[in-house]
Amino acid sequence: MAEVATQLVGALEGLLGTGLPLRVQAWDGSVAGPSGAPLVVLRNRRAVRRLIWHPGELGLARAYVSGDLDLAPETDLYEVMSAVAHFTELPQIQGLKLGVRELLGPPGRRLLGVATRTGAIGLQPAPPPEEASQQGRLHSRSRDRDAISHHYDVGNDFYRLVLGSSMVYSCAYWTPEGKSLEDAQEAKIDLICRKLGLRPGTRLLDVGCGWGSLLLHAAKNYGVSAVGVSISREQVALARHRIAEAGLADRVEVRLQDYREVPDGPFDAVSSVGMAEHVGAAQYLRYARGLYDLLAPGGRLLNHQIARRPGRPGEPYVPSPFISSYVFPDGELAPVGSTVSLLEEAGFEVRDVQSLREHYALTLREWVANLEAGWPEAVRLVGRGRARVWRLYMAASALAFEENRIGVNQVLAVRTAPGGLSHLPATREEWLAGEPAGTDLGDRRSVR
Incomplete structure (x- = not known):
């Protein structure tokens, strides 16, 4: 099969409708993404699994905190954060909803197909132990x-x-x-x-x-x-x-x-x-x-x-x-x-x-x-x-x-x-x- 990173980046860009601001290195050593962009590393299949279960910020956070997703040694953390922040502010990204319905559409099925072929599909991983779990009435x-x-x-x-x-x-x-x-x-x-x-x-x-x-x-x-x-x-x-x-x-x-x-x-x-x-x-x-x-x-x-x-008037x-x-x-x-x-x-x-x-x-x-x-x-x-x-x-x-x-x-x-x-x-x-x-x-x- 083709290199994992190429398949993943292609499928993800198809789902998002725009190019990624980062280069991605997969667990097989393959790399894909725009030349010169900051390099992030998917250490294992679980990194993709976390993103499938929770597309967006929470999935990325869980992958990074757990160590499933990391930065290449030469990558500057501030450069990654800035690239991601500007990417999420793009109109097509702000208006995008990623849930079960979107993942079952044609672009989402392509991503799920890549994840299946690479062994990344599986049960939802447990959150890292550093994640808070609040109980009781808010601000009691x-x-x-x-x-x-x-x-x-x-x-x-x-x-x-x-x-x-x-x-x-x-x-x-x-x-x-x-x-x-x-x-x-x-x-x-x-x-x-x-x-x-x-x-x-x-x-x-x-x-x-x-x-x-x-x-x-x-x-x-x-x-x-x-x-x-x-x-x-x-x-x-x-x-x-x-x-x-x-x-x-x-x-x-x-x-x-x-x-x-x-x-x-x-x-x-x-x-x-x-x-x-x-x-x-x-x-x-x-x-x-x-x-x-x-x-x-x-x-x-x-x-x-x-x-x-x-925020905008009336926006929660x-x-x-x-x-x-x-x-x-x-x-x-x-x-x-x-x-x-x-x-x-x-x-x-x-x-x-x-x-x-x-x-x-x-x-x-x-x-x-x-x-x-x-x-x-x-x-x-x-x-x-x-x-x-x-x-x-x-x-x-x-x-x-x-x-x-x-x-x-x-x-x-x-x-x-x-x-x-x-x-x-x-x-x-x-x-x-x-x-x-x-x-x-x-x-x-x-x-x-």
Whole structure:
């Protein structure tokens, strides 16, 4: 019979109605596809079987995570991700439905015929063990705990390898003075502290506090007392250890606690960094109202959140099958306009929105470089499948930020005091410089 790769590529292009953006090497060593395109490798027949059972992103993800599909050693992961992203955005691909009916049509029968002749037809392979399986009511507290544990409780040593010594798992802020990822993360944390107007005596709540890096910086450099909450057991354990080691346990408390369970407001400032993506659209107004109620009048909220682009009117939001199955179960992205509207509906006055989209692309590329540099240790810590999940999702996300398919924004909002006072300085330059509270334009009403 003819070479396997030639048959597979020909049949697949017939089904899709367009040429592939990749070269394909099959398990028999044969290669087919456009010259000069990135080369992917089908290690065995099971790779094709996964794609037949789940055509599209989920099948590709399962094949890659399991190792049935791989990249040639000389192939650049970012080049593959970019080629696939642009391919899926083609009008003929976006309008294509691949299901049983399509596979039983003439082009689909050709592909199934090739798969049969090459021995790729068979029972549906089990998903890789790294795939999440959520149960219970969406965004119930128990289900949210399971979803957070799936992503964050994979080992603090693994996260230290990927994130570096800063242990910050959100977009860094790359200033001209910064020379490293650690510098950029410190700049981001300090930017948040300045936006929140922190100073000695401020009481800060950090929602989704991670490994405690923001709490440590705010206590050390701004003299605040603080509470951090997270529902990741491993994050809380390490955050408590770091705070005790820094001698700050008398001023900083970290709790294993859901944001819906914080009983002891009011706080002067609330930070929520990379946490709101886990809340869900149906719960978002409740989330915003809860944080509003936890703030004292005149208090500030800094909400740092990834955003998706708005869809067509009436078009439902469909999360990435790979991201929802392997990376962030039950995670949901919203357009920044929706986020601002819901914060305002909850009672906040939104005072500033800053996009950090390009900064996140740079951050993710640094994380991928860390992972690849420490690949043998990463595999030892979490297994090859999970390491492949993180490599794939971070590289794909870097490109998505670079190409403006997703964004990330810091939204500064205020619970105004009686009389409409915001207690913000008159200009952005003043409050970014850490101007003391109580000097806002509302206090200058007689000034013309």
